Amino acid sequence: MSINIIADSTTSTITTSTTTPSPGTKIRTVVFIYKATVDGQDLFIRGGIDQNIVRPICQDDQDAESSTCAISIQTNSLGNGVPWAKYDAWRVGDTKLDWFGAQPGQGTYMGTTAFGTPLAWTTSNSAKPEYQPLNKWGDANWMVDFTMDCAETENGWFDLKAFLTNYASGWESDITQSPCTGTGADVLPPYSGTKNHMARCGYINRFNFGAGGCEINAF
Known part of the structure; x- marks a missing residue:
């Protein structure tokens, strides 16, 4: 929260503002x-609010639907065609960014269940079918x-960790996040030490698997 003091010759007024998003934002x-990656590997994320440092009350939660550490989301299309087939199949019924993996009723791809919220392989090369302009x-x-409900985040921030199929336990290693770069890095997270990537709601967040670097940009 910030405090602004506005003064003239006769009065002074104190106003407060906060970066906490409004409910339903x-x-x-x-x-x-x-x-x-190699053929046969797919990447997912799990996350929400950290349950060890930020909201310990969530440690005994059993599912995404009732957990106060899960955040409501609606995944958006990345395009049509083969490059997005897995992403489109696995995002069906994925309504929460959470720590539990696939939600009940979440979509499958050729009989393979999701392991969280799906990501799709993309490139910045406009000549390739996997091209995405934000990359x-x-x-x-x-x-x-x-589309994320920012009011369910921690003052506009949330945590995430990647899960890679056909890779050891699946989880990426614990993260010690470095100071971020980018146009959206002007505000610091309101907490630290969670061992996860820390991302900002309403921005483009870019991380490296298993590493602490980050870049956050406005759209």
């Missing part, structure tokens, strides 16, 4: 994660585009 948000970094930048 649903804003387009994008996450990119750079990860070079400014090159190949292997996996992307999810969703």
